[in-house]
Amino acid sequence: MSTGELLGINLQELQFPYLLFSKLVQQADNYVAFKVKTTNPKKYCVRPNTGVVLPASTGNVIVTMQAQKEAPPDMQCKDKFLLQSVAASPGTAAKDITPEMFNKESGNHVEECKLRVVYIAPPQPPSPVQEGSEEGSSSTASVSDNGSLNASEFTSARSRISKLAEEKNAAIQQNKSLQQELELLRRKDRKAHNGIPLVYVILVG
Structure with a gap:
């Protein structure tokens, strides 16, 4: 943090490429007027470029x-x-x-703080994930640092998935068969209740 008798700024340099938020800290007990200048005004937008920081307060730029x-x-x-x-x-x-307030030749005590601009390179995109060797390939690879499977483990996983799929299909078929048997028993039970009782036939005869 750069400090002075009047204002303190929480930066040593301006880092870009995006937007910079700076806080001006009041160092004195009176009103302080400030002005921000740059060597390349067409390249930067400063809001506000002039202002007043009240006693015991802060200002944002x-x-x-x-x-x-x-x-x-x-x-x-x-x-x-x-x-x-x-x-x-x-x-x-x-x-x-007014501009005259920052004129040193008029005898005004003007405090200055210089800041240089530093560009920050944008973050690098993550490297693409390398595809594993296809099944049957003679090359073998170890497990990578990010936990991806090598060729042999990938083949083993596919085998387990295929086996689980077969077991699932068998269970589905067995479930259908049980449902059919249950439906058949229900039909037989309904026929038994709808028929004439054997005891009644004997009595009538």
Whole structure:
């Protein structure tokens, strides 16, 4: 964290490629006006680029880099930012800030903090998973660090899956057979209840 008599900033450098959120910490007991400058204003968007930090409070500054058509060579950048701060009168608002307030030649005590820009390379995509050898291949591979199966284990797994599928089909067929037998018994039972009792026939005869 860079600190001064007036403002402290929680950064040593500006790292891109995306969006940067910076916090300005009030170091003094009075109003502090600040202004942010850059060596490449067309490339960056600073909001707000001027403002006032009240006593015992903090201020937020968001720096966004505009979209670039191509990555810079070697990810090197010579852009810099300059944070200027100056003591302001009580009750000063952002609309009251003028360029003369940051003019050292006028005798104003202007505190400055320089920040350089550092590009951050985007994260590398994960390497594609290498396909295992097909069944019957003579090459053998050990288990990789990420836990993937080698060729022999893959073949063994396929064999177990095939066996389980056969057992499942056999169980389904057995279940169907039991259901058919149960239905046949139910039909016989219904016929027995619907017929004339044997005792009744004997009595009538």
